[in-house]
Amino acid sequence: MPRVAASTEKKITALLKRQALSVTESRKRILQYFLDQPGALSHGDIEKKVGTTFDRVTIYRTLQTFVDRGLIHTIPSADNAVRYALCKDECGDGHHRHEHIHFVCQQCHHTFCLDEVVTPVLKLPKGYSPRQVEVLVQGKCKDCTETAKK
Amino acid sequence: MPRVAASTEKKITALLKRQALSVTESRKRILQYFLDQPGALSHGDIEKKVGTTFDRVTIYRTLQTFVDRGLIHTIPSADNAVRYALCKDECGDGHHRHEHIHFVCQQCHHTFCLDEVVTPVLKLPKGYSPRQVEVLVQGKCKDCTETAKK
DNA sequence: GTAACTGCAAAATATTTGCATCCTT
DNA sequence: AAGGATGCAAATATTTTGCAGTTAC
Numbered sequence: 001m002p003r004v005a006a007s008t009e010k011k012i013t014a015l016l017k018r019q020a021l022s023v024t025e026s027r028k029r030i031l032q033y034f035l036d037q038p039g040a041l042s043h044g045d046i047e048k049k050v051g052t053t054f055d056r057v058t059i060y061r062t063l064q065t066f067v068d069r070g071l072i073h074t075i076p077s078a079d080n081a082v083r084y085a086l087c088k089d090e091c092g093d094g095h096h097r098h099e100h101i102h103f104v105c106q107q108c109h110h111t112f113c114l115d116e117v118v119t120p121v122l123k124l125p126k127g128y129s130p131r132q133v134e135v136l137v138q139g140k141c142k143d144c145t146e147t148a149k150k
Numbered sequence: 151m152p153r154v155a156a157s158t159e160k161k162i163t164a165l166l167k168r169q170a171l172s173v174t175e176s177r178k179r180i181l182q183y184f185l186d187q188p189g190a191l192s193h194g195d196i197e198k199k200v201g202t203t204f205d206r207v208t209i210y211r212t213l214q215t216f217v218d219r220g221l222i223h224t225i226p227s228a229d230n231a232v233r234y235a236l237c238k239d240e241c242g243d244g245h246h247r248h249e250h251i252h253f254v255c256q257q258c259h260h261t262f263c264l265d266e267v268v269t270p271v272l273k274l275p276k277g278y279s280p281r282q283v284e285v286l287v288q289g290k291c292k293d294c295t296e297t298a299k300k
Numbered sequence: 301g302t303a304a305c306t307g308c309a310a311a312a313t314a315t316t317t318g319c320a321t322c323c324t325t
Numbered sequence: 326a327a328g329g330a331t332g333c334a335a336a337t338a339t340t341t342t343g344c345a346g347t348t349a350c
Binding site for chain 3: 021022024025026055
Binding site: 204 | 328332340
């Protein structure tokens with residue numbers, strides 16, 4: 001059984017074509033990596049995974065392209081690394097809409113998008129016009145909590 | 151009239167002494183800068199302001215020291231720059247408690263701590279244990295909204 | 301065939317470290 | 326006087342840019 005199902009392959013190709021991007025090996029692999037795991041990825045994560053196959057510069061450019069076309073988005077982080085996560089379908093070409101929150105595990109350092117948790121509505125002081133609200137929760141994730149119990 | 155009131159000078163000295171830090175020119179100037187403005191500052195901001203007087207390395211080390219001692223804290227950002235803001239009194243030596251949210255203006259690119267806005271309580275999916283919640287709002291700040299009206 | 305994408309080299313930035321000297325306590 | 330802080334030089338790390346060769350369409 002192939003590790004990557006044919007349907008996933010098609011999904012990836014479709015995603016790229018939708019954004020009028022040529023379907024290349026590096027783009028497929030990097031997009032695959034995002035789909036294969038639930039969290040967010042930093043440039044470093046990706047480089048570790050595919051760095052022997054593709055050039056570091058290609059990874060930078062691929063990530064930037066994906067952000068520009070609305071396939072992925074950056075996630076604010078408390079430490080100093082920019083992380084990226086897959087966008088939902090509503091996002092496209094430049095503008096993003098993400099109503100979910102992000103969770104960073106302080107133990108395993110993975111970042112998760114919690115789609116179930118809706119961004120709260122905040123009452124801001126007079127004069128401040130909110131356009132986008134990002135919520136970043138730090139703590140212990142599901143896996144690490146369960147592991148600790150055993 | 152001196153630009154820096156004697157009382158501020160004393161306040162700065164007190165802050166440093168409280169953390170058992172020697173009172174040096176660079177520390178005073180950098181702390182002064184934080185007190186002089188409402189927002190958050192990046193290393194670059196500070197270097198622009200005092201870079202001719204103090205070495206870039208000194209600024210790095212000073213900021214790190216301030217973070218370690220709980221005088222300032224880092225603010226998560228969507229772009230790629232680490233930014234720092236003054237801590238409240240409850241913070242000390244290593245651990246931080248910040249119940250306020252951060253606001254980044256998409257027009258003037260300043261970051262503000264909105265102390266009046268309390269971090270909302272979130273209901274997370276089963277298994278996730280939150281320890282700290284950071285809220286980052288992007289939009290248009292007070293000043294930029296008012297300027298636009300004129 | 302052409303435009304877009306990639307790899308390599310190198311430039312530009314950003315951050316960290318070592319060490320001798322100077323300053324604060 | 327002693328320990329800590331600073332400045333300078335240099336080592337690392339990170340990100341960007343230019344260009345020639347390659348690939349997708």
